[in-house]
Amino acid sequence: MIEPQLEDIKNLPDMKVDKNVVKKQAADADYDVKIKNMKIDRGHLFPCSYAPDEETKKSTFTLTNVVPQASSFNRISWRSMECSVRKTLTTDCLDSNGKIKAYVVTGAVPSKSNTLNNRVNIPSLLWTAYCCYNSTKRQWVAEAHWGENREYVKGDRLPSNTLADLYKMLSDVKHYNGGVKVFPDYCQNGKQDDTGRNGEAGAGQKRSGEMSGEGSRKRPRETGDEENDCDFDCDEE
Template sequence: MIEPQLEDLKKQPDMKVDNKAVTHQAVDTDYENNNKHLDRGHLFPCSHALDDAAKRSTFTLTNAVPQNEKFNRGSWKTMECRVRKYLVENCKDNNNKIKAYVVTGAVPSKSNTLNNRVNIPDLMWTAYCCYNNNLKQWVAQAHWSKNVQDTNKKH
């Protein structure tokens, strides 16, 4: 998949771009071998996608923010899996498909950047609501955490 670039489409009609020429958005090379141990953290997790095509579509830079790798692979991943499990077990419509509203975001830092241009968020948050068929009522939850290295050694 080619990541859409927003720099100058007239000069790059195929949307491919020399990563060194990009100044206003993240590119793959920002994340490669960075000395801050940052992952391309998903906003919409691929584990929440319904099929392979939808899963592949989540691996874009427009769906990512820099996340501390141990946080992204640790407590944040655990939370994403628990949310997914809850939705699967409790929030299905009459056709047995998950019906929920999920919103995820990042709180930008004031000055913490990757390569002096890609903001590294201070906090990550996600919230959802759905009609719980087991409880017969609407439910909502929200989760947030600092984007820092997990200290829990279980992950």
């Protein structure tokens, strides 16, 4: 699905459009192009499985919420990390009413020249970070993860890092000029929790309420890009 307002197109059901009309954003036709030595998925930035309801879940399938992602990286390393973070949010990021309240920010570092269809940049690296107030420990907690956008190699994993580590890594990336700051200082200056992670926080997308699929026994799909279907619901068995 596309965002019609970016193309000045009105009255489109489900934001679908003829592939020849799209000029200001990616289209499905771009993802149909074959890349040598790399199978590409439509990789979600805000995960479908994090959505609190069906309407929000559906909204994650716009092509402005995805980037070209190496298929095995998307389905193995990145998926495993998303599931791990999702589980943490359901236990460590509950407000006084028992509802999930967290800030999650995900970004993609553009490659220098690697593109789909000569127009859609294939990121060289993806990163994500979250921050929330742990009402039990009465402190801000945070975590950051990142990985190269390449085909999966056995043993690849995305270990947890502090926000300070993330800021340093992003500041060292040539595409990012100057210092990088994802979250407000009140999170970054938070007290460390018992895992040694720094409490560091953020003004990202605020999501409250239960995440979809919580407590389900759904097996993960292996398709990677089916429209309007959560590709990789976390296996919680």
